[in-house]
Amino acid sequence: MKKLLYPLFIMVRRCIYLTLGTIDMLFGRKSSLVVLSYHSIAKDSWQFSIDKETVEKQLTYLKKHYNLVSPADVADVISGKRVMKTPSVVLTFDDGYKDILTLKPFFTKHAITPTLFVLSDGVHANWEQLDTHRPLLSEKEITSLRDAGWIIGCHSGTHANLTEVTAKELETEVTTAKKILEQLLNKKISYFAYPRGKHNARVVQTLSKAGYILAFTMDDGAINTATNPLLVPRVGVDGTHTFAEFRVLFSPSVIRFRQMIKTSFLGRYL
Numbered sequence: 463m464k465k466l467l468y469p470l471f472i473m474v475r476r477c478i479y480l481t482l483g484t485i486d487m488l489f490g491r492k493s494s495l496v497v498l499s500y501h502s503i504a505k506d507s508w509q510f511s512i513d514k515e516t517v518e519k520q521l522t523y524l525k526k527h528y529n530l531v532s533p534a535d536v537a538d539v540i541s542g543k544r545v546m547k548t549p550s551v552v553l554t555f556d557d558g559y560k561d562i563l564t565l566k567p568f569f570t571k572h573a574i575t576p577t578l579f580v581l582s583d584g585v586h587a588n589w590e591q592l593d594t595h596r597p598l599l600s601e602k603e604i605t606s607l608r609d610a611g612w613i614i615g616c617h618s619g620t621h622a623n624l625t626e627v628t629a630k631e632l633e634t635e636v637t638t639a640k641k642i643l644e645q646l647l648n649k650k651i652s653y654f655a656y657p658r659g660k661h662n663a664r665v666v667q668t669l670s671k672a673g674y675i676l677a678f679t680m681d682d683g684a685i686n687t688a689t690n691p692l693l694v695p696r697v698g699v700d701g702t703h704t705f706a707e708f709r710v711l712f713s714p715s716v717i718r719f720r721q722m723i724k725t726s727f728l729g730r731y732l
C-alpha cells in the first residue's frame with residue numbers, strides 16, 4: 463500500500479511546491495540565506511543519490527541566481543555581524559562518499575568550495591543508520607579536498623544515532639571524532655552535522671562542550687539572527703526532486719510548508 467501511495471505523495475508534493483514557489487517568485491520573495499544538504503552523487507535508486515549531470519545543472523542554476531557562501535558567513539549572519547544583501551546558499555555534502563570526487567572538476571572549474579561532513583571512523587561506519595552501503599572517501603582523499611579549499615566538518619565518528627547512544631559513546635562520536643579529524647587535517651574542526659539530523663538537548667550540550675561553532679540539522683529553515691548556532695537548519699535535496707522543484711525548494715513559502723509537515727507522518731515524503 464505504502465509503495466503504491468508513494469508516487470502519489472511525490473506528485474502532490476510537487477504540485478504544492480511548484481504552486482507555493484511560483485507565488486514566491488511572482489512576489490520576488492527569496493530566502494536570504496539557506497543551507498542545502500546533499501549526499502551521494504550517483505545514478506541509482508537510493509533516495510539520497512543524485513546523478514552528476516543533475517547536480518551540475520542544479521549548481522549552475524544556483525551560481526547564476528544565488529551567492530554561494532560558507533559556514534563562516536552563516537556564523538556571521540547569526541551573530542549579527544553580517545547581513546546578506548543578495549540571496550545566498552551554502553552547499554553541504556554529508557557522509558563523505560567517494561562518489562563526491564566526480565564533482566571535483568566541476569567545483570574546481572567554477573571556483574566553488576563546498577562543505578563536506580565526514581566520519582572520523584569510517585572503518586566502523588554504521589551502515590544501518592547510513593541507510594546505504596557505498597565506498598567512503600579515504601583519509602588521503604579527504605586531505606586532498608582540504609588542500610583544494612573544501613571545508614571539512616565532522617559528521618560524528620561512525621554515523622551513530624546520537625540520541626540513543628550512551629554518554630561515553632556520545633563523547634567518542636562528538637569530541638573524539640573532532641580531535642581525530644583535527645589531527646588528520648591539521649586544522650580546527652568547527653562545524654558538525656547531526657547524523658540523519660537527529661539531536662536532543664544532551665547531544666547539543668556535548669557539541670557545545672566540545673567547542674563546535676556551528677551544528678547543522680535537517681530541519682528546514684532559513685537563517686537569521688534568531689537561529690541557534692548549534693541547531694542550524696538545512697534543506698535536503700534528493701533524487702525525488704525534479705529540476706522545477708529544486709528551483710523552488712528553498713523559497714520562503716516552500717520552507718514554511720516543509721517545516722509544517724516535517725514532523726507529521728508525511729515528513730518522509732519531503
Ligand SMILES: [Zn+2]
Nearest residue numbers: 556557657658
Ligand atoms: Zn549522514
